[in-house]
Amino acid sequence: MADDILTFDFEYREAYTSTIEFDTQINEKHKGKEQRYPKWTYPKRTFTLKFDKNFSDRQALENFFIKVMQTGGKFNWTWAADKGGNDKTYLCYFENETFKQNIKNLGYMDCELGLVCIDNSPITNVGEFDFYHDAECENSLDFYRIMDNVFTAANNMKIWWDKPKKSWTLKFDKDPEVRRKLEEFFIAKRGRFRSFDWTWEKSRGGDGKTYHVRFDTDTLQMDIEYFGYATLQVQLVEVFPSANPLLEVEKDEIIPRKLLNIDIPDHSIRILDNETLEQLIYNGEFYLGAPLSHDEIKKDDNSSVSKMSISLSNVGLGVSAIVGNNGDIVTNSPAVLTLVFLDVNTNELIKNTHQVLYAGNCNNLVLDYEKATMDIETPLGGYEKQCPVMKYRASCQVRRFKDCRCGYRGKETTCDRTFARCEELGNIQNFRGFPTMYEELVIKV
Numbered sequence: 001m002a003d004d005i006l007t008f009d010f011e012y013r014e015a016y017t018s019t020i021e022f023d024t025q026i027n028e029k030h031k032g033k034e035q036r037y038p039k040w041t042y043p044k045r046t047f048t049l050k051f052d053k054n055f056s057d058r059q060a061l062e063n064f065f066i067k068v069m070q071t072g073g074k075f076n077w078t079w080a081a082d083k084g085g086n087d088k089t090y091l092c093y094f095e096n097e098t099f100k101q102n103i104k105n106l107g108y109m110d111c112e113l114g115l116v117c118i119d120n121s122p123i124t125n126v127g128e129f130d131f132y133h134d135a136e137c138e139n140s141l142d143f144y145r146i147m148d149n150v151f152t153a154a155n156n157m158k159i160w161w162d163k164p165k166k167s168w169t170l171k172f173d174k175d176p177e178v179r180r181k182l183e184e185f186f187i188a189k190r191g192r193f194r195s196f197d198w199t200w201e202k203s204r205g206g207d208g209k210t211y212h213v214r215f216d217t218d219t220l221q222m223d224i225e226y227f228g229y230a231t232l233q234v235q236l237v238e239v240f241p242s243a244n245p246l247l248e249v250e251k252d253e254i255i256p257r258k259l260l261n262i263d264i265p266d267h268s269i270r271i272l273d274n275e276t277l278e279q280l281i282y283n284g285e286f287y288l289g290a291p292l293s294h295d296e297i298k299k300d301d302n303s304s305v306s307k308m309s310i311s312l313s314n315v316g317l318g319v320s321a322i323v324g325n326n327g328d329i330v331t332n333s334p335a336v337l338t339l340v341f342l343d344v345n346t347n348e349l350i351k352n353t354h355q356v357l358y359a360g361n362c363n364n365l366v367l368d369y370e371k372a373t374m375d376i377e378t379p380l381g382g383y384e385k386q387c388p389v390m391k392y393r394a395s396c397q398v399r400r401f402k403d404c405r406c407g408y409r410g411k412e413t414t415c416d417r418t419f420a421r422c423e424e425l426g427n428i429q430n431f432r433g434f435p436t437m438y439e440e441l442v443i444k445v
Contacts, residue, residue, distance in 0.1 A: 006068055008077040008092065008115070010061055012049040014226045016083075019046040020119070020183060022191030022218040032144060032161040032240045036214075037255050038193045041277040041347060046095060047079070047115040055107035065099045065113075077115055084176050084228025090117035118276045124184045129198045131172065131182055133234075135205050138169040167216060167237040168200070176228030183220070190344075191218035195239045212239050254350060257342050259287050260310065262335045262362060267322055271312065282340060282349060291371075294337065297358060307377040308337075308358050319372040323365075333362050335376045396422060397432040406430060 023039040053061060068075050077092045079085030095114025103109050141164040147157035174182060189196060195214040200206030216235035224230045259282055262269040272280045275289035291313040299306050314320055323330060337357045341350040360378035396417040398406045407430040408415075415421050419435035422428050 004071075005091070006064065006071070006075040008064065008075050010051065010057075010064070012051050012083075014083065016050055016224055017046075017048040018084075018222045018224055018230075019048075020044075020186060020191075020220045021046070022193065024190065024192040024218050026192065032165060033242060034239070036193050038190045038344060039274065041275060041342075041344070042118050042120045043187055043191070044276065045090065045117050045119045047077075047092075048095075048112055049115065050110070050112050052110050053108070058101070058107065058109050061111075062099065065094070068094065069097065077117075084179070084224045084230070086180070088121065090115075090119065092117040119187075120276075120278070121187075123188050126181070126185045126188045129185060129196055131174070131178065131185075133170040133172050133204060135203075137171065137205065140167050141165070142167060165238045165240070166211065167235065168213075170234045170236065172230075172232050172234065174230055174232070176230075179222065179224075179228065179230045179232075182232075182234075183222075186215065186220045189215060191215055191220075198236060211236075212241055213237060214239050253344055254341050255344055257340050258292065258357070259338045259340055260292055260312075260335065261285070261287075261338070262330065262333055264322065264329050264333045265326075267326070267329070269312070269319070269322075277347060280340075280342070280347075280349070282338070282354075305377050307360070307363075307375040309373060309375050310335075310337075312372045313370075314367060314372040315370055317369075320367050323367065328365060330362050330365050330374065335360060335362050337376070393433060394419070394435055395433050398430075405432065 021044040025037045025039055027035040027037075029035055051061065074091055074093045076089050078087065078089045081087045092115040095116050099111070099113070101109040101111040143164050144160045145157055146160065148155060172182065188194075192215050195212055197210050198213050199210045200208065202208045213236040216237040220232065220234070222230040222232045257275070257280070258273040259280070260269070260271045260273070268285075270285055270287040271292045272287040272289045273292040277289050279289065280287045292310070294308055294310040297306055297308045312319060319330065336359045339355045339357050341353045342348070343350060358376060358378070360376040362374050363377045364373075364375045366373045396415075396419075398417070400406070401413075401415045402408050406415075406427070408425055408427045410425060412425060415425070417433070419428070419431055419433065422431045
């Protein structure tokens, strides 16, 4: 199948843009501290290439764009070393579905094309962040303050941080070798995820102090010019240290992931939620990284069934193909949503830490060209009701004489469920009715 993928080998300008992007979730904690989790295992790369083409080369580029779009949308592209790259071949797709050109005299044109891919290269060990930067930089002090949203005489406010956080915007002009080291450092820190130490040198306008910082954005954009030289900016923000740094790192390095398994007859749908990691092995089965979302657990009006709506990608028509070839075998198939924990250093699951979040049967399947939505429904323990049926009336609610709720252990064999009869039997402490209520009430209007 890989042999069928086209290869993008068109010459492009020396000047282009390379962007590395991660996705980090940051949870604010007490007094400016934070907890960070990487949503993506591998970074997304975007190469914005620029072209100058004559008429025939322009036609060839157009034909390649059309053919790629008609045959799955993906192609191979090698980031050449003589253009500042690493000679690695990436499986890419075009960033936009529109090919826009500026047509000039004699049919010449110039244009830009964005190539997007996942960079699953092994993480390289890096040293300190000691890259030389321009003396000119932006520096700011930040506090976190909440205050009344309406200006009044009271004008109440609260400062939540005991001290300010510093941030810096540093500018770099780097040769290809140092630029690649800076890329590797950013990837090793997974964007905003991992923190590190950095010294603001006095020779570059600083105070000579060492700060504990992280990147302030998950995106590193580089404007690459001739021979791989690049200009870029890096934003750093100070991180308040935790009282127990070792425990904090341990929690950050072990992150949660969700797995969905729909057990369809002769088929299976196994999804690793929203990951750039291609696959993960759990209980000997392969789960593929793909879009997955779900709502909160809901109960219907009579509380007889709980359900959770889920949404899967159907862009590749995978679910549609199953239904088209076999009928709706998704409905009534068992589904399980499991929470597992992943070691971000090894991309392997932590043993004996899984937890079933929800399980039930699929129902209410809806398909379109983008997604498949369905409900996972669970009867509440097999019971029709969550609790015993109770009615507010004068007679006793116990349906069976001498059962565990009735509690009578004497020789009598009948009871008419009235309070008087229960009193005769000496069992009023177990009476399950409301003797003071009217047995019949007529309202005249």
